[in-house]
Amino acid sequence: MTTFPAGEQTHRAVLPQQPALESARADTPGSRDETAHGHPATARGTGGEHGRGEIDGYGTGTRRRHAKNVATAANTAENGSGDAPPHDRKSKAGTGNGRVFVLSRDGHPLMPCHPARARELLRRGRAVVARHVPFTIRLKNRTLAGSEVVGVQLRIDPGSQGTGLVLTDEKQHITEDGIAITARRGLVSVELRHRGAQIHSTMLRRAGYRHRRRSANCRYRSPRAKNRLQPEGWLPPSLRHRVDTTFSVARRLCRWAPVSEVHVERSAFDTHSMSAGRPLYGAEYTRGPLVGTTARAYLRTRWHNACAYCGATGVPLNVEHVRPRSRRGSHRVANLVLSCVPCNKAKGSRSVETFLAHRPELLAEILGQTKAPLRDAAAMNAIQTRLVQALQTLGKPVHAWPGAVTKANRDATGLGKTHTLDALSVGPLGHESGNGIVRIPDGVLVVKATGRGTYARTTPDRYGFPRLPRTRRKQHFGYSTGDLVRAVVPSGRWKGTWTGRISVRARGQHSLAVPGGRVNVSHRHLRLLQRGDGYGYGIRPEAVPSAFPKKTVEPAPATS
Helix, strand or coil: CCCCCCCCCCCCCCCCCCHHHCCCCCCCCCCCCCCCCCCCEECCCCCCEECCCCCCCCCCCCCCCCCCCHHHHHHHHHHCECCECCCCCCCCCEEECCCEEEECCCCCEEEEECHHHHHHHHHCCCEEEEECCCCEEEECCCCCCCCCCCCEEEEEECCCCEEEEEEEEEEEEECCCCCEEEEEEEEEEEEEECCHHHHHHHHHHHHHHHHHHHHHHCCCCCCHHHCCCCCCCCCCHHHHHHHHHHHHHHHHHHHHCCEEEEEEECCCCCHHHHHHCCCCCHHHHHCCCCCCCCHHHHHHHHCCCECCCCCCECCCEEEEECCCHHHCCCCCHHHEEEEEHHHHHHHCCCCHHHHCCCCHHHHHHHHHHCCCCCHHHHHHHHHHHHHHHHHHCCCCCEEEECHHHHHHHHHHHCCCCCHHHHHHCCCCCCHHHCCEEEEEECEEEEEEECCCCCCCCEEECCCCCEEEECCCCCEECCEECCCEEEEEECCCCCCEEEEEEEECCCCCEEEEEECCEEEEEEHHHEEEEECCCCEEEEEEECCCCCCCCCCCCCCCCCCC
């Protein structure tokens, strides 16, 4: 995890909030605010609308170190351009600051607020930091009953390697010609990165260990996977991980924001048509490249009974994987060639680009027959129904929309192709009537699944034999691997203040990630900021096209 050196109060790659959001009023980690959860209400007697969590009779004062009034800045960010649909329907959406989660005094989620409003509430002592990542504040003197909560929508674009989750709200505006249009505003963008590939490789390694033990100790013992029945609804661990982590992040967002409904994209991938590269109809689905033949016979015809690498004929030929299995190559016939024994041994587990670097013409011919793996498409077909079923247990209305609706909204708005922008476009928008997406969060909270450790009691070597024992405890001197800490190093090369995730050791010299590598820090110099929850956090800018304004401006005047 990226860290920041001394002199910096907040590093955007570690703590996703504006620099001034850092507050010394943070509650003690481990309290109810460690996993925390505000909204505008009209100030009685004034006829105006004040910010999230404000109390009647109190205003928002200015801060001397800012040249601009904070209240004015927050009001501009809330009600300026980018929050209201432009009268010129041809204009694009704008980017804006991501919102800050707000909780009531009793821990209920309120409407997210602008970072300027959060800074002011913290400065006046009317709120405390409930959680650092994602940054969440808790109001001291406002309850859910005394707040106006409109509700937000959670939009999800599931993927095999990453999933986009965006919190949005929709407001209706009446144009000068009396037309009611709806503006969709992005509040918080989250990109969840799965570790399904890592789980899959770990399962293969475990299977290899068991296969070696089975063949060495009991030659005729059948593999366990072939004599055990799986329960109904069973999914492989790498696929179940995608469902569980997406549901976990969605459930946490429902705890931090007043989610009223969930919109999720649900599309079926036609893997047969994707493999053929064209639409298929009727009986074409039953006629693949191996119809009426075998893989070896097909390859012999395709490569004229010769080695694909050296062209040797009249020698024993092996079925060779162009992309090795150790590099996640598949068994599809498009990934297979014929190879003589010397070439097969010489290539080994190297990539074909490395093996044939000196023969670019042959490399281009072999790569011309290969096709993109369909692993991700097959994974999405397997988990989408289970994901929708899991989201329904949140107690919110769940709406599933086809991917064609998302693509139409994205094309009409001119957005790029990312998980978060796709999630922002999930669900009907009605852009033909003038509705549109008017604000995109400029920063994306990247949530990477890291896991919570392992059940293994020993560390194995490359052959699966125990190499050294592992400790039975996960917490040492009050810290666990994955905790977000602040280290104050008094002397030495790494002297200064650093913040990041740690890896604990039994002797008390914990490992902390710093920009120059990793440094050992004594537990006496650490301060806990947030308990590890199985995820790593970071910030990246949103990939907004250059045609989109980076700063919000006033709405354009109405055109005839």
